[in-house]
Amino acid sequence: MLTIAITSGKGGVGKTTFAANLAAALQETGEQTTVFDADLQLANLDIVLGIAPTHNLQHVVSGEKTLREIATTGPGGLTAITGASAVPMLMRAGPKKLGLFMEQIAQLDAETDILVFDTAAGLDQRVMTFMKLAQEVIVVVSPDPTSITDAYATVKTLFRKDPGARVKVVFNMANPVEARRLFESFEKIVWSYLKKHVDFLGSVRHDMEAARATRKRQLFVVENPTCGAAQDIRAIAQEVRNWKDITMLRAG
Numbered sequence: 001m002l003t004i005a006i007t008s009g010k011g012g013v014g015k016t017t018f019a020a021n022l023a024a025a026l027q028e029t030g031e032q033t034t035v036f037d038a039d040l041q042l043a044n045l046d047i048v049l050g051i052a053p054t055h056n057l058q059h060v061v062s063g064e065k066t067l068r069e070i071a072t073t074g075p076g077g078l079t080a081i082t083g084a085s086a087v088p089m090l091m092r093a094g095p096k097k098l099g100l101f102m103e104q105i106a107q108l109d110a111e112t113d114i115l116v117f118d119t120a121a122g123l124d125q126r127v128m129t130f131m132k133l134a135q136e137v138i139v140v141v142s143p144d145p146t147s148i149t150d151a152y153a154t155v156k157t158l159f160r161k162d163p164g165a166r167v168k169v170v171f172n173m174a175n176p177v178e179a180r181r182l183f184e185s186f187e188k189i190v191w192s193y194l195k196k197h198v199d200f201l202g203s204v205r206h207d208m209e210a211a212r213a214t215r216k217r218q219l220f221v222v223e224n225p226t227c228g229a230a231q232d233i234r235a236i237a238q239e240v241r242n243w244k245d246i247t248m249l250r251a252g
């Protein structure tokens, strides 16, 4: 199972939209994909997916259900594990309960090829728990200067807490030329201050069709597959799929 965490410096840059649509695009390529709501401030993956599961992470934390039991089928056949802000409760649960929970995540391996965590902006201790489970981290950035400076702060924290982290950057609501240019200056700053590498993963254009689908609680990759943003996400999904093959090779 390939595990990926999606995060950002600043909130509202499109993490949940990106995570959900990327998961749908990965599912479309034939990989069984699970998207997991690890946003402790504002768990809203269920809303973005347009689903209302009867059970969620809260029931796992309370011990009523297992992770597998709350997994729900969402748009395009992806699997969703939704949160309802259960994460703070989870983090207060104590090391034993937390350990059991982490074990359940590892067990998802049996039916999941790719696991995508949608996390909150800004890496606090609780978000880091999920980051450490992820083999790859995708930092979503918008072309807004404050988003970029906040992304730098996030990357710095990430490398401090996990020096071996593998970090990829996606520019959301950006055109490809602008994204490349912004990435190059971002990468230079990261290298000169932190002596670490970050990789460019791609960009997703600002797309009114995508915004419209999101307002209707639909995934544009599924409902509006030809729109520009869907094409961009699909290109990124192809790249992510390659990581999976590389991870499998490494694991032997």
Ligand SMILES: Nc1ncnc2c1ncn2[C@@H]1O[C@H](COP(=O)(O)OP(=O)(O)OP(=O)(O)O)[C@@H](O)[C@H]1O
Residues within 6 Å of the ligand: 008, 010, 011, 012, 013, 014, 015, 016, 017, 018, 039, 042, 120, 121, 172, 173, 204, 205, 206, 207, 208, 210, 211, 214, 215, 229
């Ligand atoms: N490529 C895009 N084109 C147009 N609108 C977009 C695009 N990506 C995201 N949006 C819009 O941006 C808004 C914020 O998206 P989203 O909720 O996914 O952000 P977030 O980073 O998860 O926010 P939070 O930090 O609150 O969790 C939504 O209204 C969404 O429709």
Ligand SMILES: [Mg+2]
Residues within 6 Å of the ligand: 015, 016, 017, 039
């Ligand atoms: Mg979000």
